[in-house]
Amino acid sequence: xxxxxxxxxxxxxxxxxxxxxxxxxxxxxxxxxxxxxxxxxxxxxxxxxxxxxxxxxxxxxxxxxxxxxxxxxxxxxxxxxxxxxxxxxxxxxxxxxxxxxxxxxxxxxxxxxxxxxxxxxxxxxxxxxxxxxxxxxxxxxxxxxxxxxxxxxxxxxxxxxxxxxxxxxxxxxxxxxxxxxxxxxxxxxxxxxxxxxxxxxxxxxxxxxxxxxxxxxxxxxxxxxxxxxxxxx
Amino acid sequence: xxxxxxxxxxxxxxxxxxxxxxxxxxxxxxxxxxxxxxxxxxxxxxxxxxxxxxxxxxxxxxxxxxxxxxxxxxxxxxxxxxxxxxxxxxxxxxxxxxxxxxxxxxxxxxxxxxxxxxxxxxxxxxxxxxxxxxxxxxxxxxxxxxxxxxxxxxxxxxxxxxxxxxxxxxxxxxxxxxxxxxxxxxxxxxxxxxxxxxxxxxxxxxxxxxxxxxxxxxxxxxxxxxxxxxxxx
Amino acid sequence: xxxxxxxxxxxxxxxxxxxxxxxxxxxxxxxxxxxxxxxxxxxxxxxxxxxxxxxxxxxxxxxxxxxxxxxxxxxxxxxxxxxxxxxxxxxxxxxxxxxxxxxxxxxxxxxxxxxxxxxxxxxxxxxxxxxxxxxxxxxxxxxxxxxxxxxxxxxxxxxxxxxxxxxxxxxxxxxxxxxxxxxxxxxxxxxxxxxxxxxxxxxxxxxxxxxxxxxxxxxxxxxxxxxxxxxxx
Amino acid sequence: xxxxxxxxxxxxxxxxxxxxxxxxxxxxxxxxxxxxxxxxxxxxxxxxxxxxxxxxxxxxxxxxxxxxxxxxxxxxxxxxxxxxxxxxxxxxxxxxxxxxxxxxxxxxxxxxxxxxxxxxxxxxxxxxxxxxxxxxxxxxxxxxxxxxxxxxxxxxxxxxxxxxxxxxxxxxxxxxxxxxxxxxxxxxxxxxxxxxxxxxxxxxxxxxxxxxxxxxxxxxxxxxxxxxxxxxx
Numbered sequence: 068x069x070x071x072x073x074x075x076x077x078x079x080x081x082x083x084x085x086x087x088x089x090x091x092x093x094x095x096x097x098x099x100x101x102x103x104x105x106x107x108x109x110x111x112x113x114x115x116x117x118x119x120x121x122x123x124x125x126x127x128x129x130x131x132x133x134x135x136x137x138x139x140x141x142x143x144x145x146x147x148x149x150x151x152x153x154x155x156x157x158x159x160x161x162x163x164x165x166x167x168x169x170x171x172x173x174x175x176x177x178x179x180x181x182x183x184x185x186x187x188x189x190x191x192x193x194x195x196x197x198x199x200x201x202x203x204x205x206x207x208x209x210x211x212x213x214x215x216x217x218x219x220x221x222x223x224x225x226x227x228x229x230x231x232x233x234x235x236x237x238x239x240x241x242x243x244x245x246x247x248x249x250x251x252x253x254x255x256x257x258x259x260x261x262x263x264x265x266x267x268x269x270x271x272x273x274x275x276x277x278x279x280x281x282x283x284x285x286x287x288x289x290x291x292x293x294x295x296x297x298x299x300x
Numbered sequence: 301x302x303x304x305x306x307x308x309x310x311x312x313x314x315x316x317x318x319x320x321x322x323x324x325x326x327x328x329x330x331x332x333x334x335x336x337x338x339x340x341x342x343x344x345x346x347x348x349x350x351x352x353x354x355x356x357x358x359x360x361x362x363x364x365x366x367x368x369x370x371x372x373x374x375x376x377x378x379x380x381x382x383x384x385x386x387x388x389x390x391x392x393x394x395x396x397x398x399x400x401x402x403x404x405x406x407x408x409x410x411x412x413x414x415x416x417x418x419x420x421x422x423x424x425x426x427x428x429x430x431x432x433x434x435x436x437x438x439x440x441x442x443x444x445x446x447x448x449x450x451x452x453x454x455x456x457x458x459x460x461x462x463x464x465x466x467x468x469x470x471x472x473x474x475x476x477x478x479x480x481x482x483x484x485x486x487x488x489x490x491x492x493x494x495x496x497x498x499x500x501x502x503x504x505x506x507x508x509x510x511x512x513x514x515x516x517x518x519x520x521x522x523x524x525x526x527x528x529x530x531x532x533x
Numbered sequence: 534x535x536x537x538x539x540x541x542x543x544x545x546x547x548x549x550x551x552x553x554x555x556x557x558x559x560x561x562x563x564x565x566x567x568x569x570x571x572x573x574x575x576x577x578x579x580x581x582x583x584x585x586x587x588x589x590x591x592x593x594x595x596x597x598x599x600x601x602x603x604x605x606x607x608x609x610x611x612x613x614x615x616x617x618x619x620x621x622x623x624x625x626x627x628x629x630x631x632x633x634x635x636x637x638x639x640x641x642x643x644x645x646x647x648x649x650x651x652x653x654x655x656x657x658x659x660x661x662x663x664x665x666x667x668x669x670x671x672x673x674x675x676x677x678x679x680x681x682x683x684x685x686x687x688x689x690x691x692x693x694x695x696x697x698x699x700x701x702x703x704x705x706x707x708x709x710x711x712x713x714x715x716x717x718x719x720x721x722x723x724x725x726x727x728x729x730x731x732x733x734x735x736x737x738x739x740x741x742x743x744x745x746x747x748x749x750x751x752x753x754x755x756x757x758x759x760x761x762x763x764x765x766x
Numbered sequence: 767x768x769x770x771x772x773x774x775x776x777x778x779x780x781x782x783x784x785x786x787x788x789x790x791x792x793x794x795x796x797x798x799x800x801x802x803x804x805x806x807x808x809x810x811x812x813x814x815x816x817x818x819x820x821x822x823x824x825x826x827x828x829x830x831x832x833x834x835x836x837x838x839x840x841x842x843x844x845x846x847x848x849x850x851x852x853x854x855x856x857x858x859x860x861x862x863x864x865x866x867x868x869x870x871x872x873x874x875x876x877x878x879x880x881x882x883x884x885x886x887x888x889x890x891x892x893x894x895x896x897x898x899x900x901x902x903x904x905x906x907x908x909x910x911x912x913x914x915x916x917x918x919x920x921x922x923x924x925x926x927x928x929x930x931x932x933x934x935x936x937x938x939x940x941x942x943x944x945x946x947x948x949x950x951x952x953x954x955x956x957x958x959x960x961x962x963x964x965x966x967x968x969x970x971x972x973x974x975x976x977x978x979x980x981x982x983x984x985x986x987x988x989x990x991x992x993x994x995x996x997x998x999x
Contacts, residue, residue: 183931184792203510259496264869267873291812326754350761402723437740438649582994639967641963697968
């Protein structure tokens with residue numbers, strides 16, 4: 068792959084995920100520092116599509132910017148810092164509220180895998196409900212205890228759904244994360260459309276295991292496609 | 301915030317709300333005069349997206365332009381003048397027929413809050429039916445008695461649904477109004493999609509109260525995002 | 534109104550109706566000659582959006598071009614010529630297969646009026662089934678007997694649905710026709726979305742009569758909006 | 767028709783089918799060599815919309831490039847080579863996973879013909895399930911035995927659905943293939959929308975036979991329309 072800097076990757080991911088309807092004015096995506104696992108990159112509080120590389124800040128795993136700044140921060144950045152602490156295998160994280168995923172967060176529906184590309188989400192997508200552990204809240208994950216609870220629920224899965232809220236997706240690399248986030252949403256859309264007409268046929272665990280390992284070339288092919296679709300690509 | 305004039309804010313809101321599918325060739329948005337509470341700003345009768353600052357007129361609370369003009373006026377401008385009279389706390393109003401909200405105006409469905417951002421609509425969204433008080437009409441709210449009836453139904457809520465017609469939304473500022481109008485529609489869309497699959501989980505009144513107060517920074521973040529999405533932004 | 538020529542009006546209508554998802558590569562729109570009621574204007578066979586004024590031909594009421602031409606003609610132009618013969622009050626016609634209207638042509642659903650603007654379609658929208666009178670066909674209306682049967686079914690209504698095929702809409706002017714075609718489709722969309730959730734509230738015949746008469750200013754407002762949305766407007 | 771080269775036709779088809787939502791970052795389209803039936807043209811592995819004429823390679827019917835190349839190949843190119851071997855009448859092939867067709871691959875729904883243009887898919891669209899013959903797989907068709915099984919299931923039809931995967935469409939020419947792929951998806955969309963409301967009226971076999979033969983002018987009219995819709999057309 069090219070020697071793209073974390074600043075470039077984070078802003079590209081922000082724009083791609085917005086263009087592909089995963090993010091809108093809200094939601095955020097981060098990546099771990101490539102050489103210092105105790106640091107990660109995330110933008111200041113801003114609509115993801117509008118972020119430039121100058122908006123990408125470096126954070127430590129307590130969730131605070133490494134360099135003091137007067138800029139506003141995402142109130143939910145604790146999701147990222149806690150997950151980077153708990154999951155050493157994770158190098159990129161996206162928290163979103165895509166309309167494709169929300170029906171699974173509202174109705175009594177189980178997210179399954181229905182296509183080869185959708186297998187990127189993996190065999191188990193657990194559901195976390197902030198209300199269960201924390202009672203009545205504004206549904207923002209801003210406290211360490213909430214983020215830890217979310218991380219426990221995620222376990223070693225690739226994605227966790229959040230009741231009445233959205234989803235948090237993790238990846239081994241930014242390309243894998245973007246691929247998983249987008250094709251997770253696409254797979255969700257397809258099964259929603261099909262479920263309108265009754266029972267559907269889904270991938271077995273064995274098939275998910277066989278289909279869900281994507282070579283770098285597959286991730287790159289999709290990445291270049293989404294990149295080409297950016298405004299002013 | 302910047303020192304944007306009412307004329308700028310009204311035309312920006314018109315364009316944003318059209319771009320985000322709240323308005324189309326019809327519907328309208330107004331704001332109260334910042335220093336004279338007995339006046340408000342609204343465009344002449346025109347498709348909202350096409351209005352320029354020269355199309356923004358100043359009205360008094362009887363619903364008539366302050367300066368005589370030969371220009372055609374919105375037949376439903378009485379909605380705005382009556383609501384500004386009845387609700388001193390309201391500084392901006394949008395009347396729309398968004399496809400996101402119409403199913404709630406046609407089917408026997410209750411609009412709920414299902415996301416943090418959707419809490420902007422508040423705990424109670426009453427339903428007004430012109431037919432109940434006024435019999436067979438063309439469904440345009442053009443008489444003071446109709447507007448008063450609508451205002452009574454709205455009460456101190458943030459939004460009122462209108463049977464077989466649309467919705468009227470109010471806000472303390474233009475930014476709050478635009479945020480509430482758009483995220484109200486987004487929340488409606490999400491619950492419609494989910495309701496296809498049976499019962500859904502919704503916010504409690506306590507959660508709506510906790511989630512529904514948005515800091516100015518949140519409103520501004522969304523405002524800048526929608527502004528960036530305008531044609532020729 | 535401006536002194537737009539029939540050639541300009543026909544090409545504008547073609548482009549607007551495509552932009553608003555009434556037409557695609559197929560479907561067609563015509564208008565009667567403003568001074569010679571025995572003539573009408575329609576393009577040669579071409580995707581509507583691609584037609585220029587040079588593609589607009591003059592036809593007589595037998596459905597043949599007034600000037601001989603080597604250009605291919607729409608195979609269904611007989612719909613237009615027969616309707617102009619049968620309905621002296623009609624000055625513009627659109628035949629389309631909009632996805633908004635097709636569910637009413639396939640499922641056992643009755644098209645109703647659910648909004649003020651949708652009242653443009655009028656109180657009765659009859660359903661015509663080519664199969665009933667003509668047995669197994671390719672579903673193109675290419676014979677005079679088929680077009681006459683369609684016209685009989687239309688009667689004095691504003692629109693007729695065609696089973697497994699689409700819709701034919703008529704208007705007193707091009708602006709009225711375009712307004713009726715687009716808001717007919719919008720109204721159909723809204724009721725489809727609402728019908729997913731059970732019974733819906735619809736306009737009464739009296740309300741349709743009250744709402745369905747639109748002043749020229751209303752038609753012009755929508756016309757200018759749609760015109761502004763054309764590519765290279 | 768113009769003397770367009772296979773390289774031009776393949777890249778145009780790739781772009782049109784992406785623009786019309788048949789392909790996305792995945793899926794592929796090929797055409798047989800116009801003078802050497804033992805060869806066909808397909809791009810290297812790349813998102814279809816991004817392919818230039820330089821990306822179009824010549825393959826033999828074993829599925830290998832005629833000239834050795836270091837470029838990555840589509841892992842499912844065996845679908846094309848086997849179908850060109852088995853179906854001498856076929857000169858163009860598209861394999862896709864369009865969201866319009868996927869509900870038929872997931873739910874217990876039979877694809878029917880509901881419009882004149884949709885008759886392009888023909889009377890029988892068989893369903894192939896890789897799981898039946900090959901057990902648990904990653905759902906990619908990469909082995910000759912799998913492609914042969916798919917071809918057997920297709921038989922002399924125009925299209926075969928693939929359970930939990932997508933569709934493979936064949937045509938006598940590139941124009942016919944593109945027309946069939948797109949209007950097949952459009953017809954699928956229409957029936958899905960209508961099926962939400964219960965039983966629907968569909969074309970009989972006799973009507974499909976009457977409607978499904980399209981003159982070259984019809985294919986060309988649609989082709990020019992889709993071409994005009996390409997970015998930078």
